[in-house]
Amino acid sequence: EPIVCSSVEGSDYGEGNNHSLIRILQKELTNSDVSNVGRIVLPKKEAEANLPQLGEKAVMVLHMKDFVFPHTWSFKYRYWPNNKSRMYVLETTGDFVRAHGLRTGDFFVIYKNIETGNYLVMGEKELPIPRHINEVLINLNCQKDNNGEYSKNGEDKRSGKQQRNEEKCANLDCKTDLLITKVRRGGIF
Secondary structure (H helix, E strand, C coil): CCEEECCCCCCCCCCCCHHHEEEEEEEECCCCCCCCCCEEECCHHHHHHHCCCCCCCCEEEEEEEECCCCCEEEEEEEEEEECCEEEEEEECCHHHHHHCCCCCCCEEEEEEECCCCCEEEEEECCCCCCCCHHHHHHHCCEEECCCCCEEECCCCCCCHHHHHHHHHHHHCCCCCCCCCCCEECCEEC
16 A cells, blocks of 8 residues: 655745745656656655655655646655665656656656645756857857856956957847756756
């Protein structure tokens, strides 16, 4: 008999509550995660650190509000023994994957409202990586800052070089405040 973890009371993503949400788990979906089996294998460290603890041979039903649709999903959360370790899975995820049109390379993300303890779930689509990212960065005169983020060089002072870059960007029919999103295997940030 599964243990039910009801986590859907109150408003979690209404106006003014987004500051209470923290991302607790993110999984880049594999072929098996999006197959007809309806099961997503979870990252072990994130599952153990952020989801309810599972006892021996326990199955828990986690209720999670959909971040996009007005729906609450009921996922079976369990583990499988794997050598001397555990493999954590969410079952009954097939309808969620289909509703969000998720494919291999997209992301399954769980948030938690730190005020209410409620879970929210969403799918994030994989962002395409430009074929010539180095050329894009050079043309926009971007460099990595101390946090590893790309930013435009000399934003404080409009140098002649920056003006030329803005003109190049204008010729490409784009805005000068172009946001470059970095994508890495295992997450978007």
